[in-house]
Amino acid sequence: MTDQWLSLITPFRDLRYTICYFSELNFDLPKVNSCKNNSSFEIVVMITAIAISYRILQCIRLGYSQGKYFTAPHFANSIKYSLSLISALLSFYYHLDQENRPLFIFWIIISAISTCYSYYWDLVHDWDLLHSNSKNVLLRKYLTF
Numbered sequence: 785m786t787d788q789w790l791s792l793i794t795p796f797r798d799l800r801y802t803i804c805y806f807s808e809l810n811f812d813l814p815k816v817n818s819c820k821n822n823s824s825f826e827i828v829v830m831i832t833a834i835a836i837s838y839r840i841l842q843c844i845r846l847g848y849s850q851g852k853y854f855t856a857p858h859f860a861n862s863i864k865y866s867l868s869l870i871s872a873l874l875s876f877y878y879h880l881d882q883e884n885r886p887l888f889i890f891w892i893i894i895s896a897i898s899t900c901y902s903y904y905w906d907l908v909h910d911w912d913l914l915h916s917n918s919k920n921v922l923l924r925k926y927l928t929f
Contacts, residue, residue, distance in 0.1 A: 793828075793831065793832050793835060796828060796831065797828045800825075800827075800828055825876075825879065826876075829872065829873070829875075829876040832872050833869060833872065833873065836865050836868055836869040836872065837869065839862075839865045840862045840865045840866055840869065843858040843859065843861045843862035843865065844858070844859065844862050846858040847859045847862075857909065860905075861905065861909070863901070864898075864901055864902050864905050867894065867897060867898035867901060867902075868898050868902065870894050870898070871891065871894050871895045871898045874887065874890060874891035874894055874895075875891060875895075877891075878891050
């Protein structure tokens with residue numbers, strides 16, 4: 785269930801902006817966009833943090849249930865979600881203080897690491913691609929199409 789919740793974070797963020805934009809629309813004023821500084825951004829970040837934290841706890845629990853703890857693939861998956869959580873929180877803090885250059889650089893570095901790690905995880909573990917010992921070179925062991 786948390787995978788679906790995590791997938792809905794971006795549409796919720798876009799929906800928040802769309803509702804704000806069309807509810808604040810005033811044709812008499814020049815282009816003023818008050819939605820960029822809207823306080824509902826904090827709510828979206830809070831929902832994101834709760835969803836990602838719950839997924840981290842799920843991954844740790846799955847590793848604990850298997851009795852492998854830190855050697856289970858679920859623990860490595862929890863690292864992926866932890867990096868995503870740190871990236872989301874740094875994005876929020878940078879949104880509050882856009883003059884903080886070290887925070888921006890740290891946010892970019894963590895986001896790049898999170899993106900690369902998530903991409904690798906999706907290709908190798910979720911989609912089961914890029915295995916050199918596979919019957920089909922760099923593809924899945926069993927092809928369905």
